[in-house]
Each structure stands twice: as C-alpha cells, then as structure tokens.
Amino acid sequence: MTNVLDATDLRVQLGGESVLGGVSLSVERGEFVGLVGPNGAGKTTLLHTLNGTRLPDAGAVRVDGEPVGAQSSREVARQVATVPQETTLSFSFSVADVVEMGRTPYVSRFGTTTPADHEAVERAMAAAEVAEFADRSVQSLSGGERQRVLLARALAQETETLLLDEPTASLDINHQVRTLELVADAVADGRAVVAAIHDLDLAARYCDRLLLLADGGIRAAGEPASVLASDALQTAFGVSTELSEDPTTGTPRVTAVTDRGSTPSEDGPVPDAE
Amino acid sequence: MDASGAWRRAGVYAVALTGVLALVVTVSAGVGPVSIPAVEVGQVILNAVRLPVGVEFTGGGSGLLRVPSVEILTHAPFGFAVDDTHTAIVRTVRLPRILLAAFVGIALAAAGTVMQGFFRNPMADPSIVGVSSGAAAGAVASIVLPFALPFGIGLQLAAFLGGIVAGFAVYLIATRDGRTPTATLLLVGVAIQTLLSAVVSAMILFSGDSMRRVVFWLMGHLKNAGWGDVAAAAVVVPPLVVALAAYARDLNVLLLGEVDASALGVDVERSKRALLAISSVLTGAAVAVAGVIGFVGLIVPHGVRLLVGPDHRVLLPTSALAGGSFLVAADTVARAGTIELPVGIVTAAAGAPFFLYLLRTREVYEL
Numbered sequence: 001m002t003n004v005l006d007a008t009d010l011r012v013q014l015g016g017e018s019v020l021g022g023v024s025l026s027v028e029r030g031e032f033v034g035l036v037g038p039n040g041a042g043k044t045t046l047l048h049t050l051n052g053t054r055l056p057d058a059g060a061v062r063v064d065g066e067p068v069g070a071q072s073s074r075e076v077a078r079q080v081a082t083v084p085q086e087t088t089l090s091f092s093f094s095v096a097d098v099v100e101m102g103r104t105p106y107v108s109r110f111g112t113t114t115p116a117d118h119e120a121v122e123r124a125m126a127a128a129e130v131a132e133f134a135d136r137s138v139q140s141l142s143g144g145e146r147q148r149v150l151l152a153r154a155l156a157q158e159t160e161t162l163l164l165d166e167p168t169a170s171l172d173i174n175h176q177v178r179t180l181e182l183v184a185d186a187v188a189d190g191r192a193v194v195a196a197i198h199d200l201d202l203a204a205r206y207c208d209r210l211l212l213l214a215d216g217g218i219r220a221a222g223e224p225a226s227v228l229a230s231d232a233l234q235t236a237f238g239v240s241t242e243l244s245e246d247p248t249t250g251t252p253r254v255t256a257v258t259d260r261g262s263t264p265s266e267d268g269p270v271p272d273a274e
Numbered sequence: 275m276d277a278s279g280a281w282r283r284a285g286v287y288a289v290a291l292t293g294v295l296a297l298v299v300t301v302s303a304g305v306g307p308v309s310i311p312a313v314e315v316g317q318v319i320l321n322a323v324r325l326p327v328g329v330e331f332t333g334g335g336s337g338l339l340r341v342p343s344v345e346i347l348t349h350a351p352f353g354f355a356v357d358d359t360h361t362a363i364v365r366t367v368r369l370p371r372i373l374l375a376a377f378v379g380i381a382l383a384a385a386g387t388v389m390q391g392f393f394r395n396p397m398a399d400p401s402i403v404g405v406s407s408g409a410a411a412g413a414v415a416s417i418v419l420p421f422a423l424p425f426g427i428g429l430q431l432a433a434f435l436g437g438i439v440a441g442f443a444v445y446l447i448a449t450r451d452g453r454t455p456t457a458t459l460l461l462v463g464v465a466i467q468t469l470l471s472a473v474v475s476a477m478i479l480f481s482g483d484s485m486r487r488v489v490f491w492l493m494g495h496l497k498n499a500g501w502g503d504v505a506a507a508a509v510v511v512p513p514l515v516v517a518l519a520a521y522a523r524d525l526n527v528l529l530l531g532e533v534d535a536s537a538l539g540v541d542v543e544r545s546k547r548a549l550l551a552i553s554s555v556l557t558g559a560a561v562a563v564a565g566v567i568g569f570v571g572l573i574v575p576h577g578v579r580l581l582v583g584p585d586h587r588v589l590l591p592t593s594a595l596a597g598g599s600f601l602v603a604a605d606t607v608a609r610a611g612t613i614e615l616p617v618g619i620v621t622a623a624a625g626a627p628f629f630l631y632l633l634r635t636r637e638v639y640e641l
Binding site for chain 2: 020048051053075076092246
C-alpha cells in the first residue's frame, strides 16, 4: 500500500451535534482527491481532523502509518501542510516572512534558519509564483495573490500531504484555474492532496477522485464523472442536476435544474460549520 | 527582507539600544537638585567597576565541618578623582532608582509587546489579564489592612502575590477542556479587573490616614528605590525577557490565528501558557516594586512596532530596551522639578500625545 493518508471511521461532535459520523478515506502519493458537498457537510471539520488540529471523538488518522493523535503538532506539521480557507493576514509581514513561517516545524527556538530552509522557501515561492513580490507586505496583495502566498507557505513545509480548504472560493476564474494548476503541479511532484472544492466543475476538471461529503458521511466516491452522475449528488445538494461534457476541457459539467428552469447558486440554506 | 537575519537584526538593534540606555542612565544620574556633569557620572560608575583577579581560600573555620571561606580578589581598574559627595549622591541615591526604572521599563514593555501579539490587539497592555489590578489590591491591602495579611508580609510581596493570584485566577476561569480562547481570557480579565478595582476603591474609602500613601502608590512611583530592589529586578527581569524571546517565533506564527499556528507545528496551548505565565510574573514584579505605571507597556511596543515591524524576534528585544530608556527618561522628568510627580503621570502625559502623533503620521491603525 502506498497510502500516505489513512482515516478510519472518524467521528466528530461539535456542541453536541454530530458533524462527522464515521468518515473513512485514504489517499495515495501523487493523487488529487477533491472533497465536494453542500455547505455544512463537515468538509472543514474533516480537514482539521486530518491535520491533527482537531482530535476526533472516535476513529484515527494515520500519516505514513503513524497515528496523528500520538504525535506532537510539530511532528505532524512535517508531514501534513494545510492551506486554510482564510487566515488573518492583517499584519505587515512580508511575503517572504509568511512563507518562511512554513519552516516553523523545522526550526528550533533560538535557531536561525539554515541554507536548507532558505532553499525550501525559495522553491516554494517559485512554485507558487509569488517570488516576484517576496518583499511586499502581505497586506498589499490581492485575494488571489494571498491565496498563492498561503500555498507557498504550505509548500515550504515540504510535506508529503497537502490539505486545502476551498482554495478557490473567493477568486476570479483566472486565479481559480491558476491556483489549481499550481496544486496539480504539487500532485505531479508526488504529493498527496485533499482539497475541499466548492465548484463541482473545477473539482471534476482537476481531481483524480472525488468524495461527496454530506450530513457527516461520504455519500459517493470515485471517478469525478461517476460521483457527479450519482443520485447521491442530487440528494446531497437537494437539487436536480444535469450532467454534460464541457466542450472545451472535455471534463464533466454539472448544471442545477429547477422547476422554473433557472439555475440557483450552489449555496444551501445551512451555514458552513466552523 | 532576509528572514533568517531576524536574530542578527535584533542583535544590532539591541546593541544600539543598550548604548542609548547607558547614555540615558548616565545623563539621568547627573540630573537633580545637585547637578553633576555626565562625564563625572561616568567616572563614578567606572570607579565602581571591579574585575575579579583571583580567588583566595582562607583557613577554614573550626568545628566538625571545616569549610574554607572563599574570597574573590578584585581589582578596581579605574581610579578617577571624583568629589566624594557626588559619588555618594550618584551611587546611593540616584543610580538605584534609575536602574530600577530601567528594569521596570524593560519588564513592562516586554510584557506589553507579548500581550499585544498574544491578543492580536494593539490596545492590549500588561495589565490586561488582571495582574496589575491584583497587585494593586495586594499592595493597598498591605497599606490599609496590614493586620489582615498573614505572616506580616510586606507591601512588595503582597503586591507580587496579588498579581500572580489574579492572573492565575483569570487563566483558570477562562480555561475549559484544556483550551484557553483568547477572547474569553480578555473578557474574564476585564471582569476581574473591574471586580478588583471595586475592592481597591472600597479599601481606599476606609483607608483614613493612609489614603495619601495609597493614592501615591497607585499612581506609580520609583521613590525610595534601594540596591536591594535593583538586585531583585536584575535577577528576575533579564532571564524572563530572554525566556519570552524563546517564544518570539511562536508568537509570530500565532498572529496568523491559532488553528493556522497549530497546523504549522506550534503547540498552541503550551506556548500560550508559557507566554502568559512569563509576562504575568514580569508585570507582577514590576508593579510590586514601582506601583501601577501605565502607558509604558502600551505605547512603547506600539511605537517600536511601527518602526521595526511586527516580527517579534526583532520587536521584543528592541521594545524591551526602548521601554527601559523611556521609563528612565520619564522618571528623570518626574523628579527633576521642585515638586516630585508620580512617574505614572509623566508616562501618561508624555506617552499619549506621542502615541497619537505616531498614529496620525504613520497612518497605521492596526497591529
């Protein structure tokens, strides 16, 4: 087995409500897994459980066969990197400073960064295409540029597993595609990637495999086309869908259909859990 | 910016600011009813320098355990001819007070820097988790109700213990299931501060003859400082500031939010506990020896952050040393006039306009 990331029967309760009710998944090296599902399905909670920042009430996450719960956050951070949905970047740190924070799990208290750290930071900034504004303050960047800085920070952690929470949520179409291309590059380098992606068409276009998460459980899993064609998708989102092929990319395209023939937004009525 | 050069940059600033502090101390020691030129002050200080040149073992006592007493031989390398009165004024009156001001300023500015980063709030200061209020309650209790305190403990110990107990109580109340959310901590701190200020007010009401002493203490003062206070501060403050510096990198990452920091490998709750405990001890010690001196822990970190940026590896040492110089200068102004002012009035009166000036000119309204 070449699974880097293994989660078995994860159960998480938040404020007495079951958010994850027995989720299992495994990801191989060089595999791009997309996590799709309606708002409030538990995608963010699942990602927080996978990176060890939230301990599950039951079940276990293993990275390279080692249980995450038994390791320090420092050890886990050398194996799993996370690109958060949003982060407080209201400080005048430079882009290079923020990316260098990705080296936190490698640097000792008073230790200075080594040449190896420098190279990792340079590589990450080049890979995420943020090197040209390395000295600028993160506050001066656009949303798409900030997202790439956070991606660079995660790449600088030099982990085998990369988790992304809605990396394209607030980006325009140019930056959506550009960001996912960069993630696809990281997958091509042999990383295992799990990304929560709101946009079903983009998920189908870039991911090797999709997991449909709804009501705290995985309702469908497999090839993007099969997951998007499943009845579970219509049930999960509570809307009828038509599947077609995108004439440009040749990848599956989902269109929501209502009685009135209009296409509502994908946002469900339930707010996304923390 | 070269990210790995942060410690180096911190070192350069620290050396420069230590020089500034030494200069401020020297000038300050010349100011007072008897004016002494700075050069002469420098000579007095240099005359006091002793270099260890050897160790002498003397015989050993009688009795079962013949413990030889060890005497360190010293040599005074400088022997400037200085007026004896001036030497006495500088060494026994002014220097202890000035050095205590420096240590208190360093402690308050370091604790304030950490609290502002910790709470991601530029209005945070060392008193935010209730340590200053607890120390004030302890000190006022020892003045107003000395009979009510166990073992006849003194004002400074009462203040220090009051501060530590208040800070610890705030932490315990705000902690649930091993997690201490900063928002809860902030609110509990405000509540405890309010409660303790009610206690202090009530004690002032019944303080009778000692009211003047209570009010003077509450305003913050460095009068009557002795070498004993300086020695205590020298033992407590520098090691704790270095201990805080060990968490500077964690503090940087914590600025991104706790979930992010945890995902980047920071043991969030442990780092928070350490930062809170160390800065509480620093604040409690500072308040115990000098009363409640406001604004130093608020303005100095903020002003220095506008100049050197948010990286705590640079910000913490520079802010601490700048705080030392600032309080020495403020206390010099406080004691220079014909009527001595509590230094807390000077720090507030000088600090607030400077703070507003920085905010207006730099147009920086966030941390």
